[in-house]
Amino acid sequence: MARRRKAMQPIKEEEVSEDWLATYADAITLLMAFFVMLVSFSKVEIPIFEKVQAGIAEQIGKREVIRPTEILETDLKDVVFNMAMDNSVNVSTDDEGILMELGGGAFFQPGSANLTRDAVIFLKDVGDLLKEPRYLGFQVEVAGHTDDTPISTPRFPSNWELASGRAIAVVRFLHALGVDPNQKRMRAISYGDTKPKLPNRDDFGHPIEANRDANRRIEIRIFPKYSRVF
Numbered sequence: 001m002a003r004r005r006k007a008m009q010p011i012k013e014e015e016v017s018e019d020w021l022a023t024y025a026d027a028i029t030l031l032m033a034f035f036v037m038l039v040s041f042s043k044v045e046i047p048i049f050e051k052v053q054a055g056i057a058e059q060i061g062k063r064e065v066i067r068p069t070e071i072l073e074t075d076l077k078d079v080v081f082n083m084a085m086d087n088s089v090n091v092s093t094d095d096e097g098i099l100m101e102l103g104g105g106a107f108f109q110p111g112s113a114n115l116t117r118d119a120v121i122f123l124k125d126v127g128d129l130l131k132e133p134r135y136l137g138f139q140v141e142v143a144g145h146t147d148d149t150p151i152s153t154p155r156f157p158s159n160w161e162l163a164s165g166r167a168i169a170v171v172r173f174l175h176a177l178g179v180d181p182n183q184k185r186m187r188a189i190s191y192g193d194t195k196p197k198l199p200n201r202d203d204f205g206h207p208i209e210a211n212r213d214a215n216r217r218i219e220i221r222i223f224p225k226y227s228r229v230f
Contacts, residue, residue: 097223104216113165127177147212164190
């Protein structure tokens with residue numbers, strides 16, 4: 001008698017768990033963050049660093065991170081808007097932090113380092129912001145720039161002294177407001193006419209007055225203290 005073949009039993013497929021994918025994704029994200037931090041050590045680009053930091057916290061930690069640089073930039077732009085000084089002050093960010101450019105014509109009389117009335121009012125509002133607890137970790141660097149017009153007075157023998165006097169005037173005013181009581185948070189720099197934004201003269205050597213006016217300026221850099229070593 002022929003043996004009866006046993007009926008073929010269907011093979012059950014084992015269910016594969018995909019829980020490991022979540023752990024794997026977290027590990028890849030952390031690895032990416034690690035390499036981003038390694039690259040950032042060579043040159044810390046503050047706005048990008050804060051965005052990466054906030055992104056990691058939101059995706060992994062499921063929490064919202066406050067970006068101090070972004071908030072301070074918005075607050076400074078509000079001061080500019082409220083005082084209707086859009087034509088004299090420009091607020092932006094670069095790879096170090098916040099950059100405020102103040103038109104020399106609106107903040108100082110020609111050949112002078114005395115602050116104008118509008119400059120005093122504006123800088124007071126800026127100083128009040130910088131004194132807030134959440135901004136105490138920011139450093140302030142004030143740089144003076146002039147055009148190439150020669151100057152020779154007892155107080156300002158050259159453009160170096162004029163640019164320095166204006167930068168120091170801003171620092172002293174902010175210091176008087178209590179922004180830097182220990183004199184460790186601010187510094188003043190003079191560039192004279194060595195770093196113009198635009199050419200002072202055309203190809204024939206003729207002065208370009210509009211460019212000269214743009215080159216007479218004060219730059220206030222505001223950046224977290226961990227982005228640069230004083």
